[in-house]
Amino acid sequence: MNKLRPYERKVYYYETDKMGIVHHSNYIRIFEEARVHYLNEAGLPFEKIEEMGILMPCLGIESSYKHPLVFDEPFMVYLKLDKFNGVTLKISYRVVSKRSGKLCAKGSSTHCFTDPELKPLRTKHSHPELYNAITQYLEYDYGF
Amino acid sequence: MNKLRPYERKVYYYETDKMGIVHHSNYIRIFEEARVHYLNEAGLPFEKIEEMGILMPCLGIESSYKHPLVFDEPFMVYLKLDKFNGVTLKISYRVVSKRSGKLCAKGSSTHCFTDPELKPLRTKHSHPELYNAITQYLEYDYGF
Amino acid sequence: MNKLRPYERKVYYYETDKMGIVHHSNYIRIFEEARVHYLNEAGLPFEKIEEMGILMPCLGIESSYKHPLVFDEPFMVYLKLDKFNGVTLKISYRVVSKRSGKLCAKGSSTHCFTDPELKPLRTKHSHPELYNAITQYLEYDYGF
Amino acid sequence: MNKLRPYERKVYYYETDKMGIVHHSNYIRIFEEARVHYLNEAGLPFEKIEEMGILMPCLGIESSYKHPLVFDEPFMVYLKLDKFNGVTLKISYRVVSKRSGKLCAKGSSTHCFTDPELKPLRTKHSHPELYNAITQYLEYDYGF
Numbered sequence: 001m002n003k004l005r006p007y008e009r010k011v012y013y014y015e016t017d018k019m020g021i022v023h024h025s026n027y028i029r030i031f032e033e034a035r036v037h038y039l040n041e042a043g044l045p046f047e048k049i050e051e052m053g054i055l056m057p058c059l060g061i062e063s064s065y066k067h068p069l070v071f072d073e074p075f076m077v078y079l080k081l082d083k084f085n086g087v088t089l090k091i092s093y094r095v096v097s098k099r100s101g102k103l104c105a106k107g108s109s110t111h112c113f114t115d116p117e118l119k120p121l122r123t124k125h126s127h128p129e130l131y132n133a134i135t136q137y138l139e140y141d142y143g144f
Numbered sequence: 145m146n147k148l149r150p151y152e153r154k155v156y157y158y159e160t161d162k163m164g165i166v167h168h169s170n171y172i173r174i175f176e177e178a179r180v181h182y183l184n185e186a187g188l189p190f191e192k193i194e195e196m197g198i199l200m201p202c203l204g205i206e207s208s209y210k211h212p213l214v215f216d217e218p219f220m221v222y223l224k225l226d227k228f229n230g231v232t233l234k235i236s237y238r239v240v241s242k243r244s245g246k247l248c249a250k251g252s253s254t255h256c257f258t259d260p261e262l263k264p265l266r267t268k269h270s271h272p273e274l275y276n277a278i279t280q281y282l283e284y285d286y287g288f
Numbered sequence: 289m290n291k292l293r294p295y296e297r298k299v300y301y302y303e304t305d306k307m308g309i310v311h312h313s314n315y316i317r318i319f320e321e322a323r324v325h326y327l328n329e330a331g332l333p334f335e336k337i338e339e340m341g342i343l344m345p346c347l348g349i350e351s352s353y354k355h356p357l358v359f360d361e362p363f364m365v366y367l368k369l370d371k372f373n374g375v376t377l378k379i380s381y382r383v384v385s386k387r388s389g390k391l392c393a394k395g396s397s398t399h400c401f402t403d404p405e406l407k408p409l410r411t412k413h414s415h416p417e418l419y420n421a422i423t424q425y426l427e428y429d430y431g432f
Numbered sequence: 433m434n435k436l437r438p439y440e441r442k443v444y445y446y447e448t449d450k451m452g453i454v455h456h457s458n459y460i461r462i463f464e465e466a467r468v469h470y471l472n473e474a475g476l477p478f479e480k481i482e483e484m485g486i487l488m489p490c491l492g493i494e495s496s497y498k499h500p501l502v503f504d505e506p507f508m509v510y511l512k513l514d515k516f517n518g519v520t521l522k523i524s525y526r527v528v529s530k531r532s533g534k535l536c537a538k539g540s541s542t543h544c545f546t547d548p549e550l551k552p553l554r555t556k557h558s559h560p561e562l563y564n565a566i567t568q569y570l571e572y573d574y575g576f
Contacts, residue, residue, distance in 0.1 A: 009441075011154040012310050013468060013478070014461050018304035018359055024202040025176070025302060029446045034505065036445060046445070047504045058168040062206035067377060068262070070466065072479045118163075118212070138166075154298075157324060157334070158457060160450035162503060167446050173302050180301060180360065190301070191360045215450060216324065216335045280378045307550075312490040313464070317459040346456040350494035356550070406451075406500070 001140055004041040007034040007077040008082040008098065011069050021068035027105045028061055029094045033075035035109070044133055052127060056111040057118060059088065063107030067097070074098040084134050086124040088112050094144065145284055148185040151178040151221040152242065155213050164214035169196055171249045175237045178221035178228070180254070188277055196271060200255040201205050201262060203232065207251030216240040224288040228278050230268040238288065289428055294384065295322040295365040299357050307371065309356035315393045318351055321379045322365035323397070333420055340415060344399040345406060351395030354379040355385070362386040368432040372422050374412040376400050382432065433572055436473040439466040439509040440530070443501050459537045461491055463525045467541070468570040476565055484524035484559060487555035488543040489550060491520065495539030499529070512576040516566050518556040520544050526576065 017023040039046050049056065067074055075097050082090040088110055095105040113130075115120045123131040161167040163194045183190045186269065213219055217242050224233040231255055239249040257274075267275040305311040316411075327334050337344065357363055363385050370378040376398055383393040401409045411419040449455040458568045471478045481488065501507055507529050514522040520542055527537040545562075553565040 012461065014305060014313060014463055015465055017302060017306045018200055018306070019201060020306045021262075023302050024205060025169050025172040028172055029444065032446055033444055040504075044502065050503075055163055057163060057165070057212070058209055059169060060206070060208035062204070064204035065202055068201070071482075072472075072477065129158070134280070134310035156317065156321055158449060158455050159444060162448035162450070164450045173300065176302055177300055184360075189360065194359075199535060214398055215338075216328075216333065242479045307487055307489060309489070309550075312493060313457055313460040316460055320457070343451055344449060345453070345500070346497055348494070348496035350492070351454060352492035353490055358490070404455075 001040060001138060002036055002041055002043055002075065004140065004142070007037040007079070008075065010072050011055075011070055016071050019068075021070055023092050024027055024063070024065055027063050027065070027095060027107065029059070030077060030095060031063070031107060031109055033107070034056055034079050035091060037077075038079050042133070042137055044130070047132065053116055054123075055116060055118065055128065056089075057114060059070055059110045059112050061107065061109045063076070065105050067100070067102045067104045069095070069097060069104050069138070077111045078142065078144055080142040081138050082108065082141070086113075087120050087136065089134065092144065129144045145280060146185055146187055146216050148182055148284065148286070151223070152183040152218065154216050154218045160215050162281055163212075165214055168209055169206070170203075171207050171209070171239060171251065174221060174239060175205070175207070175251060175253055176234055178223050178237060179235060181221075182223050185278045186277070187273070188199055193274065194273070195286075196272065197260055198267075198274070199258045199260060199262065201258060203254040203256050204212065205251065207249055210248045211244070211248045213239070213241060213248050219248065222286065222288055224286040225278070225282050225284070226252065228255075230266050230275055231264050236288065255265065289329055289424060291426065293431070295367070296362065297321075298360050298362045301359055303315055304359050304409050307356075309358055312351070312353055315351050315353070315395065316384060317385060318365060319349070319351070319379075319397055320396060322367050322381060323379060325365075326367050330421070330425055332418070340402055340418070342409065342411075342415065343402045343404060343406065344377075345402060347398045347400050348399045349395065351393055353390070355390045355392045357383070357385060357392050363392060366430065366432055368430040369422070369426050369428070370396065372408070372409050372426055374401075374419055375408050377422065378406065380432065403428040433568060434473055434475055434575070436470055436572065439469040439483070440506065440542045441465075442504050442506045445503055448503050451500075452501055456495070456497055459495050459497070459539065460528060462509060462527060462540055463493070463495070463539060466511050466525060467523060469509050472484070474569055475564070476562070481562065484562070485544045485548055486553065486555075486559065487548060487550065488521075488560070489546060491542045491544050493539060494530050495537055497537050499527060499532070499534045499536045501527070501536050507536060509572065510576055512574040513570050513572070514540065516570055518545075518563055519552050521566065539569065
């Protein structure tokens with residue numbers, strides 16, 4: 001298994017709203033950025049997953065907001081694979097400010113593996129390599 | 145109490161992603177649009193709430209995705225006030241396609257009433273008119 | 289020719305930034321909303337254009353900002369077809385506040401008609417009905 | 433003068449639209465990210481500019497699109513200060529794919545230096561240090 005570096009960047013100006021903090025919808029996008037980053041880190045670039053004819057539409061998300069990020073604030077996103085049954089995958093996230101060290105948001109997203117027509121795939125049978133690669137990372141010590 | 149009309153509009157092109165469906169983060173924004181709409185309908189424009197020095201940052205959201213909306217698809221958003229204790233307010237949402245009649249997404253958001261420094265307010269004492277107006281709408285038959 | 293009603297809506301909360309005004313990038317999205325609206329009004333829904341296997345990627349945009357829109361401010365978008373040669377189409381926009389009557393932004397976008405592989409189409413030959421419909425609206429009195 | 437490194441990142445999934453390419457409005461946001469990055473590189477973090485009570489609202493933008501970026505594609509943004517008279521600043525941008533080496537978009541933005549009420553400032557007099565710092569970078573060899 002590859003060692004997975006956490007995802008990090010700074011807050012963009014256009015992510016703020018008139019309260020002067022990151023708009024809450026943007027954390028859902030930040031979770032996605034982190035997800036794509038970790039897949040890359042694990043040697044499973046999402047681009048290649050899509051080239052295999054696999055999509056990963058989102059079945060559900062939840063997020064709770066603890067401390068607002070502000071413009072230009074640097075942050076890290078930590079991630080953990082929670083559950084995987086070959087068809088659906090649940091991932092958890094923690095967004096932490098690099099400036100204050102505070103937990104800013106935490107949440108999760110659940111995804112379905114589907115074909116291009118958005119029909120669910122049993123990856124254990126349809127794409128065993130992908131299934132095994134993801135299963136392996138369930139064991140990973142995310143230090144979450 | 146005013147009669148509250150559901151919120152409706154069509155999907156914008158820029159809300160779609162490369163799967164050809166509305167990106168899941170946009171439903172969180174649609175919930176916000178509906179929230180602002182219903183506050184207007186109830187005679188509590190959010191703009192006036194902010195003029196009273198009150199902010200309503202989001203403490204948490206959750207959403208589950210049932211059926212994807214596509215470009216230009218007309219939809220309605222139904223809303224319901226779930227819980228209100230004077231400090232926090234929980235709201236539920238249902239997004240329904242006007243084309244198919246299908247439930248596309250459902251979810252909820254929780255908000256805190258705060259002063260401009262994001263300190264929580266006990267609106268029962270600090271802003272009794274607002275407190276009473278919201279409390280009244282807890283009883284409303286949303287047909288949700 | 290159909291009579292074309294201007295596009296109108298209010299500013300969403302998530303469209304504001306920490307300056308308390310609509311982020312300048314969002315006017316480009318508002319132009320797109322208006323474009324789709326006017327195509328619908330003209331009986332040329334963009335959805336049907338895409339069903340004909342035609343895409344309209346953007347070749348360029350420009351916008352100048354005159355007066356900032358704020359949260360919940362109602363606005364209209366007026367539009368005018370500037371130039372059409374069967375391959376490219378240039379459209380101009382004016383965004384006007386319904387509250388102040390002020391011109392808030394004006395701009396233009398240029399689009400290419402292409403096939404699904406983004407190869408330019410000479411619509412005069414490939415899709416004469418679309419070509420004629422658009423050409424007809426070059427003459428329209430937009431009151432711009 | 434500091435040496436200014438170009439801005440770089442990869443395309444996010446949520447930046448794509450149903451054509452499978454980056455939505456054209458997002459390049460305006462990418463220009464902003466690059467602007468903030470270069471200000472940081474030049475030792476003029478935008479955050480500090482705002483702490484001086486200075487805002488930089490956008491007066492106008494233009495962009496032309498040459499070659500679409502796709503999901504996960506790495507890109508660089510090069511920037512150049514074009515004109516500065518103490519009140520307004522014009523900046524040019526070039527977005528280049530790191531994968532293909534192709535120019536994907538180029539454009540410019542014009543900004544006004546204002547006080548928090550969006551009144552223009554003559555920075556030569558009101559904030560000479562900022563004025564001098566920016567003037568110095570007009571001479572910089574951007575290799576643009």
